[in-house]
Amino acid sequence: MSDREGELRAIDWVDGAIEIIDQTALPDELVTRRLTTVPDLVEAIRSLAVRGAPALGVAGAMGVALAARAHPTGDDAWEAAVRLVAVARPTAVNLASGAARAAARLHDGPEAVLAEALAVRDEEIASSAAMAARGADLVTALCGPAPRVLTHCNTGSLATVTGGTALGVITELHTRDALGGVIASETRPLLQGSRLTAWELNRNGIDYRLAVDGAGPFLMARGEVDVVIVGADRVCANGDIVNKIGTYAHALGAARAGLPFVVVAPESTVDEATLSGDQVAIEDRDAAEVLGFGGTVVAPAGAGVANPAFDVTPRDLVTAIVTDTRVLHPPEPAHHHPSR
Numbered sequence: 001m002s003d004r005e006g007e008l009r010a011i012d013w014v015d016g017a018i019e020i021i022d023q024t025a026l027p028d029e030l031v032t033r034r035l036t037t038v039p040d041l042v043e044a045i046r047s048l049a050v051r052g053a054p055a056l057g058v059a060g061a062m063g064v065a066l067a068a069r070a071h072p073t074g075d076d077a078w079e080a081a082v083r084l085v086a087v088a089r090p091t092a093v094n095l096a097s098g099a100a101r102a103a104a105r106l107h108d109g110p111e112a113v114l115a116e117a118l119a120v121r122d123e124e125i126a127s128s129a130a131m132a133a134r135g136a137d138l139v140t141a142l143c144g145p146a147p148r149v150l151t152h153c154n155t156g157s158l159a160t161v162t163g164g165t166a167l168g169v170i171t172e173l174h175t176r177d178a179l180g181g182v183i184a185s186e187t188r189p190l191l192q193g194s195r196l197t198a199w200e201l202n203r204n205g206i207d208y209r210l211a212v213d214g215a216g217p218f219l220m221a222r223g224e225v226d227v228v229i230v231g232a233d234r235v236c237a238n239g240d241i242v243n244k245i246g247t248y249a250h251a252l253g254a255a256r257a258g259l260p261f262v263v264v265a266p267e268s269t270v271d272e273a274t275l276s277g278d279q280v281a282i283e284d285r286d287a288a289e290v291l292g293f294g295g296t297v298v299a300p301a302g303a304g305v306a307n308p309a310f311d312v313t314p315r316d317l318v319t320a321i322v323t324d325t326r327v328l329h330p331p332e333p334a335h336h337h338p339s340r
Contacts, residue, residue, distance in 0.1 A: 007162055008021075008157040008158075008162060008203070009021075009157070009161055009162055010023075010050065010052070010055050010157055010158045010159070010160065010161060010162075011050055011055050011058050011059055011062070011121075011161060012121070012161070013062055013065070013114070013117065013118060013121070014034075016036075016069075017034050017035060017036045017066075018034070018035040018036075018041060018059070018062045018063070018066065019032055019033070019034050019035070020032070020033050020035065020044060020049060020050045020059075021033075021050075021158065022044075022049045023048060023049055023050065023051060023158055023196060024047060024048060024049050026158075026195055026196055026199050027195055027196070027198070027199040033049060035066075036066070037066060037070075038063055038066055038067050038070070038081045038084055038085060039084075041059060041062075041063040041066065041085065041088075042063070042084055042085060042088045044059075045059060045088040045089055045095070046088055046089065048190065051154075051158075051159065051192075052154065052155070052158060052159025052160060052231075053092040053093070053094045053095075053159070053231070053232065053233040053234070053265065053268075053269050054094060054124045054127070054128075054159065054160040054161065054165070054266055054268065054269070055124075055158070055159055055160055055161060056089065056092050056094050056095040056098070057092075057094030057095060057097060057098035057120060057124065057268050058098060058117070058120050058121045058124055058161055059085075059095065059098070060085055060086060060094065060095040060096065060097070060098030060099035060102070061098040061099060061101060061102040061116060061117035061120040061121075062102075062117045062121075063081075063085035063099065064081075064082055064085055064098075064099050064102035064103045064113060064117065065102060065110070065113050065114040065116075065117040066081075067081035067082055067085065068102075068106055068109075068110040068113040068114070069110050069114075072106075072109065072110050074106050074107075078106070082099055082103050085099045086099040086100065089283060090281045090283050091233055091234065091242060091280060091281060091282060091283045091309065091310050092233035092234060092269075093233070093234045093268075093269060093271040093274070094233075094268050094269055097268065098117075098120050098268075101116060101120060102116045102117045102120070104116075120268075121161055123268070124160055124161045124266065124268070125160075125161050125162050125163065126324070127266040127267070127268070127323075127324035128160050128161070128162060128163025128164055128165070128168050128266075128324075129163055129168075130324035130325070131163075131165055131168055131169065131264050131265075131266065131322055131323065131324050132163060132164075132168040132169055132171065132172035133172060134322050134323075134324075134327065135166075135168070135169030135172070135229070135262065135264045135322040136169050136172040136173050136176060136178070138262065138320060138322055138327055139169060139173065139227055139229065139260075139262060140173075140178060142227065142260045142262075142319070142320075143226045143227050143260065145178055145180075146178055146179060146180035147173070147178075147179070147180050147226040147227050148180040148181040148182075148183070148224065148225055148226045148227075149170055149173075149179070149180075149181070149182050149183070149225070149226070149227055149228070149229050150182075150183045150184075150185065150211075150216055150219065150220065150225045150227075150228045150229075150250065151166050151167065151170060151182065151183070151184055151185070151193075151197065151228070151229050151230060152184075152185045152187060152193065152213075152216075152228075152230045152243075152244060152246055152247055152250055153185075153187045153192050153193060153197070153230070153231065153243065153244035153246075153247070154167070154187070154192040154193065154195075154196035154197045154200070155167040155168070155197070155230070155231035155264070156168065156171070156196075156197065156200040156204075157200065158196050158200060159231065164200075164231075165231040165232075165264040165265055165266070166229040166230050166231045166262075166263075166264045167197065167200060167201075167231075168264070169229055169262075169264050169322070170182060170206070170229065171204050171206065174204065174205075174206045179206070180226065181207070181208075181209070182201065182206060182207070182208040182209070183208065183209050183210075183211050183216075183219060183224070183225060184197045184198060184201065184208050184209070184210055184211070185210075185211055185212070185213045185215075185216055185246065185250070186210055186211070186212055186213060187213065187244060187246060188213055188245070188246065188290075189245075189285075189289040189290045189293075189307060190289060191293065192244070193210070194210050198210060213246045213249070214249075216228075216246075216249065216250045216253055217249060217250070217252065217253025217254075217256065217257075218253075220253045220254060220256075220257040220259055221253070221256065221257050225254075225257070225259060226259065226260075227259060227260045227261075227262060228250050228251070228253075228254045228259060228260070228261045228262065229262045229263075229264060230243055230247055230250065230261075230262075230263055230264070231243060231263070231264055231265055232263050232264075232265035232269055232321075233269065233310060234269060234271050234274065234280055235263070235265055235269050235270045235271060235321060236271060236274045236275060236276050236277050236279070236280070236315075237271065237272050237273070237274060237275050237276070238275055238276045238315055238330075238331070239315030239318060239321065239328065239330030239331055240276050240277035240312055240313065240314055240315050241263050241277070241312070241313040241315070241318055241321075242277055242280050242282075242310050242311070242312055242313075243263075243310060243311070243313065244309070244310060244311075245308050245309055245310055245311050246311070247311055247313050248311040248312065248313045248317075251313045251317040251318070252317065254317070255317050260319040260320070261313075261317055261318055261319050262318075262319055262320050262321075262322060263313075263318055263320070263321045263322070264321075264322045264323075265321065265322075265323060266323055266324050267323045267324055267325055269323075270323065277312030277313075277314070278312070280310075280312065282308050282309070282310050282311070282312075283308070283309040283310060284306075284307055284308055284309065285307045285308075285309045286307070287305035287307060289307055290305045290306075290307050291303060291305060315330035315331050316330065316331065318330045
């Protein structure tokens with residue numbers, strides 16, 4: 001995968017195809033996959049080989065670029081391919097919006113579709129840098145020097161293109177020598193915190209501790225955390241946050257402990273068309289993800305499973321939402337754009 005002078009790109013367009021880091025192989029191996037067809041990409045999205053709201057926006061746009069090369073006349077097969085990409089996963093808003101944005105350029109030809117997809121990629125790279133700086137400034141203002149951070153799921157380069165959202169802020173604090181410590185929750189059921197976030201923290205030379213998801217609120221109550229920083233798969237118009245399952249519990253813990261709960265997500269994740277979190281389709285994933293891990297079944301035969309992949313954190317539990325252009329303080333609505 002792209003690793004230009006230490007820069008890690010989770011997804012990119014290389015020599016006429018999509019290249020991704022296969023996140024299902026981490027942390028054991030750094031594996032690059034080359035995706036040349038829409039079905040290849042859709043399988044990669046559904047299997048979580050590529051994931052994270054900003055990265056999915058790029059994947060959606062690049063998948064449509066693949067479709068445009070295969071169906072340049074915009075026929076029924078083109079329409080079917082675009083739909084297949086857009087609905088590969090339902091909860092993160094970026095996937096469908098990235099696909100729609102690229103698809104709108106087909107009247108100018110396949111190269112215009114690709115140019116739009118590359119613009120989506122470049123905008124996500126720029127937004128990561130902007131969020132890191134703005135978020136680090138905010139956290140320092142809220143918590144003072146050297147805050148101890150708890151974060152959830154994976155929000156670094158693997159979830160974006162480069163940099164990251166919440167993990168980008170943590171890395172920026174580390175670069176400023178203004179980070180007091182990091183606790184990363186393991187993030188059930190796929191262990192994206194212990195598999196992916198820990199791998200990225202190691203790569204960035206940042207000391208950290210792993211904790212099981214359920215320990216977060218107690219660690220806050222025990223005084224081991226100064227701020228919770230998470231990403232988002234969708235920011236609703238009213239400020240509700242849709243993010244990886246377990247986020248809501250951390251928000252409740254932060255509220256009880258009187259700690260700031262900060263969400264970091266690009267403007268591309270703000271969904272002005274969805275008024276609140278109760279309007280979002282929450283993805284339920286396969287029972288096998290809960291019954292065992294790594295091919296080993298740990299639950300008894302016949303066990304029932306509840307496996308929502310995301311949850312909704314109500315806006316009143318959110319201290320601030322940091323995007324690449326602004327800082328929102330719910331209940332200020334996300335659809336209000338101050339002049340800038």
